[in-house]
Structures are given as C-alpha cells and as structure tokens.
Amino acid sequence: MRLAQYIALTGHCSRRAATRLIRDGRVTIAGRIANHIDQINLSLTTPELQPCAALNIMVDGLPLGPIETKQYWMLHKKVGTDCRLLAHDPTSLIHLLPKQPRLYPVGRLDKDSRGLLLLTNDGALTQSLMHPDFHHRKYYQVQVARAFDDTFLQQMAAGVSYKDVTTLPCKITRLSTDRFEIVLTQGLNRQIRRMSQALGFKVIDLKRIAIESLQLGNLTEGELRPLTYAEESSLKGLIKHQT
Numbered sequence: 539m540r541l542a543q544y545i546a547l548t549g550h551c552s553r554r555a556a557t558r559l560i561r562d563g564r565v566t567i568a569g570r571i572a573n574h575i576d577q578i579n580l581s582l583t584t585p586e587l588q589p590c591a592a593l594n595i596m597v598d599g600l601p602l603g604p605i606e607t608k609q610y611w612m613l614h615k616k617v618g619t620d621c622r623l624l625a626h627d628p629t630s631l632i633h634l635l636p637k638q639p640r641l642y643p644v645g646r647l648d649k650d651s652r653g654l655l656l657l658t659n660d661g662a663l664t665q666s667l668m669h670p671d672f673h674h675r676k677y678y679q680v681q682v683a684r685a686f687d688d689t690f691l692q693q694m695a696a697g698v699s700y701k702d703v704t705t706l707p708c709k710i711t712r713l714s715t716d717r718f719e720i721v722l723t724q725g726l727n728r729q730i731r732r733m734s735q736a737l738g739f740k741v742i743d744l745k746r747i748a749i750e751s752l753q754l755g756n757l758t759e760g761e762l763r764p765l766t767y768a769e770e771s772s773l774k775g776l777i778k779h780q781t
Contacts, residue, residue, distance in 0.1 A: 541565070541595075544578040549606040549640035549659060550597060552623075559597060568594045609639045610765040610773065611657040614757040621646035621655070631655075634762065644668060644749075648728055653678070653746035654754040656773075657762075666776055667749070673723035674776070677748035680730055682739040685715040693737055694720065700736040705729060719747075750776065 539547075545556035545565070557574070559565050565572040578593065595602040613634065615621070621643050623632040629649070635641050641657040644664050658664060667674055695710045709721040720730060731741045747754045751772045757763065765773070 539578050540574070541567075541572055541576040541578055542574070543661075544605075545595075545597070545602065546661070547605045547659075548603050549638060550602060551640075552642070553661075564598050566594075566596045606639045606659055608660045609641060609658060610660065610663075610770045611641060611762060612752070612754070612757065612765060612769075613655045613657055613762045614754060614759050615647050615652055615655045616759045617650055617652045620649050634760070645725055647746060648731075651744040651746070652759065653744075654749060654752065655746075656749055656752065663773060663776075667773075668725065670724065672776075674750055675748075676722050676725075676746060676750075677719065678722070678730060679713065679717065679719050679745045679747055680734070680741055681717045681743040682734055683716070683742050684739065686718075686739060688712075690737055690739065691718065694718075694733060698733040698736050700732050705733055 542553050542556040542560060545551065545559070546553040550556070551559070556565075560572055560574055560576075563571050567576060572595075613631075615631075618629055619631055619634070620627055620629045621631050623642070624630045625632055631643060635657065639659050641659055642664065644656040644658060644667050647653060647655055656667070666672060691710050691712060695708055697705045697707050699705075703726065705726065706724055708723070711719045713719055722729060726732075730744060734741050752765070752769055
C-alpha cells in the first residue's frame with residue numbers, strides 16, 4: 539500500500555494530512571526522507587515487532603505507532619454539530635470523539651439535521667457505504683413547515699429536479715399531516731431539504747434513523763456508543779456481498 543494510506547491506518551492523521559506530511563519532508567523511512575511513491579509491504583516486517591518499528595518509519599523524528607484495530611461507533615448527532623473535523627471550530631464533531639482511536643464520520647449530516655452518524659477508522663467500509671454505485675439505503679424522518687397532500691408524496695417518490703440534478707426514485711411514507719419518512723439511496727448534499735424546497739415546502743426537522751440494518755433506536759441525542767457484534771457483522775456483510 540501507499541505510504542500515506544499506511545500512515546492513516548495507524549490513526550496518526552487522515553490520509554490527506556499524511557500526504558501533506560510526506561510532501562513537507564516530515565516522514566522518514568530507515569533514516570531517509572520518504573516520498574509519495576513509497577510502498578509499504580507488511581509481509582517484510584518481522585513477527586516479533588510492530589510493523590512501524592520493523593520498517594523504522596518516523597514522523598517529525600518520532601516513531602509511528604502501530605496500525606489501529608478497526609473500530610465502529612454510532613453517534614446520535616445533535617442539531618448544531620458540524621460534521622467537519624475542524625479543531626478550531628467549537629461546534630465541530632471532532633470535540634465529541636475520543637482521541638484514540640481516530641474515528642471519521644461515514645458521510646455527513648448537515649448542521650441543521652440530527653440523528654444517526656456512523657463513525658469508524660475502517661476505510662474499506664467507509665468507501666463501500668458512500669460509493670453511489672452500491673445504493674445503500676438511508677432512512678429519514680422529516681417534518682415540513684405546513685401540511686402536504688398526496689401529490690407532494692408522489693412527486694417526492696418519483697424524483698425531483700432542482701438546479702442541474704434529478705433525484706432517483708425513492709420510497710416515502712406519510713407519518714402525519716406534516717411529517718413523512720423517506721428512504722434514499724443517494725447521498726446528494728442537502729438532498730431532502732432541496733427536494734422539498736423545489737416543491738414549495740420548507741424542512742423544519744430532519745432526523746436520520748437508520749443506515750441499512752443499523753438502527754438509531756433509543757440512543758439519546760449527543761450519546762456515542764460502539765456497535766454491537768451483530769451490528770458490526772451486518773455492516774461488514776455489505777462489503778462481502780459487493781465483492
């Protein structure tokens with residue numbers, strides 16, 4: 539694997555940040571300055587040593603830690619939390635996460651939305667869940683500012699055009715006069731809000747309640763927990779099914 543990917547797997551920083559470290563000459567391998575085309579072959583490491591120690595990889599003169607064990611967590615995101623990992627922003631998600639392992643959100647919920655946010659350091663799972671070709675289902679409960687009729691539901695389900703896109707057909711169910719549940723297989727930016735706005739409705743509450751079989755359940759707002767073995771196995775099964 540590429541060196542930047544390997545550094546990211548240790549949890550030292552993101553892959554993008556690792557690329558910058560290599561670019562700036564802050565990473566060495568066996569005493570020489572590393573470069574972007576360096577490949578890491580774990581089969582060359584000795585069993586009794588951690589891979590980083592065997593390869594003598596250093597960042598800013600300090601030894602790089604071992605590859606992190608894969609972790610899978612769930613957060614009930616509050617309205618007002620920004621999913622971007624920006625240390626200087628007091629509303630950033632980064633301030634709610636543990637220092638180790640280094641977790642990343644799988645996709646985002648916009649700042650005005652709440653609900654289920656999946657967190658992991660498993661890059662393969664993240665890519666699988668976010669890749670548009672795999673059409674993974676995400677479930678949302680939505681409230682708009684006024685009552686709607688069945689025509690609105692039919693138009694939402696058929697796909698809505700706004701700006702330069704037309705959304706894919708989706709499943710939608712009425713919950714009350716002004717609330718509905720919608721199942722999306724796309725991940726367009728602010729998709730539900732823009733679909734509703736294009737039809738003349740303003741979203742006033744948006745909550746993600748599930749990603750495929752992973753359910754938010756009764757997790758309270760702001761609470762974080764690791765996935766159960768069954769939940770983790772179910773998500774990993776998605777990758778196996780796609781390969």
